[in-house]
Amino acid sequence: MDQFEFTSSQKKFTFGLMGIGLLALIWAVYSIMVSDGADHHAASARLWSNLLICGFFFIGIAVAALFFLAVQHAAEAGWATMFLRVFQATSSYLYVGSGILVLVLLFGGHDLYHWMHEDAVAHDDLLAHKSDYLNPTFFWIRTLMYLGVWIFFMRLFKKLSLEEDEIGGTEIHFRNQKYAAIFLVFFGYSSSTASWDWIMSIDAHWFSTLFGWYVFSGMWISSLVFMTLLIIWLKGKGYLPKVNENHIHDMGKWIFGVSCLWTYLWFSQFMLIWYANIPEEIIYFKARFDDYRILYFGMIIINFVFPFFGLMDKDNKRSIGWVGTIGVIIFITHWFDVYMLVTPGVMKDHWHFGGIEIGLFLGFLGLFLFVVLNALSKSPLIVKNHPFLDECIHLEQN
Secondary structure, X not given: OOOOOOOHHHHHHHHHHHHHHHHHHHHHHHHHHHOOHHHHHHHHHHHHHHHHHHHHHHHHHHHHHHHHHHHHHHHOOOOOHHHHHHHHHHHOOHHHHHHHHHHHHHHHHHHHOHHHOHHHHHOOHHHHXXXXXXXXXXXXXXXXXXXXXXXXXXXXXXXHHHHHHHHOOOHHHHHHHHHHHHHHHHHHHHHHHHHHHHOHHHHOOOOOOOHHHHHHHHHHHHHHHHHHHHHHHHHHOOOOOOOOHHHHHHHHHHHHHHHHHHHHHHHHHHHHHHHHOOHHHHHHHHHHHHHOHHHHHHXXXXXXXXXXXXXXXXXXXXXXXXXXXXXXXXXXXHHHXXXXXXXXXXXXXXXXXXXXXXXXXXXXXXXXXXXXXXXHOOOOOOOOOOOOHHHHHOOOOO
């Protein structure tokens, strides 16, 4: 089947998930309204931290899909040609995700970021020293620049891809290669600085030169897993009939490799700080070890052990069932990775994990699936006239 049909039952499923998220949001707002004093502050911080977690997690998947799409264009890779529309549809969430993230930062910034309080900056020499960079005006300039440029390239790649379906030839292919190279340069800068602005500045007294790369690797692996699960689901529904175990093997290799990269970056960041044992640096990990020990180490172990040992074997990477099972597990636990990036800095030791967290995650997941599947249904599922399409169809492994 060349055209994906977004059925009414699938829409009802996504609406159901969004309904759960809406109930969780209503409950969180109610908790804020009926509380006062310290409880009121904790309830408000809990709501905004969870909105930032889910907002960042899902927009990270979308922009990482755009990055991976650009990598295919820039490298003239042929193996994933049949998946380009999946990458494009996943990146289309940037429209909705950008709007949500802007609202969260606009209305929840004072609950999330200590440096946004003028009185705090006035009485804190370190925050005052960083104020040339960490100030609301420059923060919003950077935020709107990141989101605007990402959306521009997302629209550009989709537009050119649809034109290529009609025109054919190699002209658009080489234009995509040029634009992809430009985007990758900007992304190399913006992926790090966006993580500094939106995530690392929660703990404004702490910094790490590896933080941007660590966060990017988490975005990338989450995106790879989601797109792999989507490809497997589409094939199970009768779409993408020419996708075979060789294609799944390649996606499995990417999941395996980027999971190793994520683990390496986590360990590198932790090891250097632990070895130096400087108080103002170790405070970041101490808060997570003291108050979130089981959750934090459980997240790290699962996100390393499952993909590393589960996908090391070649046969496992070629098994749709096995790759799908591993993918679901690490998709969820990488959400916990973002949870651990945000919650300790906002909630300190007053954190809770329950219905609000689960409900908002499911609600955002439903919205994300609705946007991606709707985008997938708007154009042919497989690109036409791409110069490497035949190579992808006949992909073989040694």
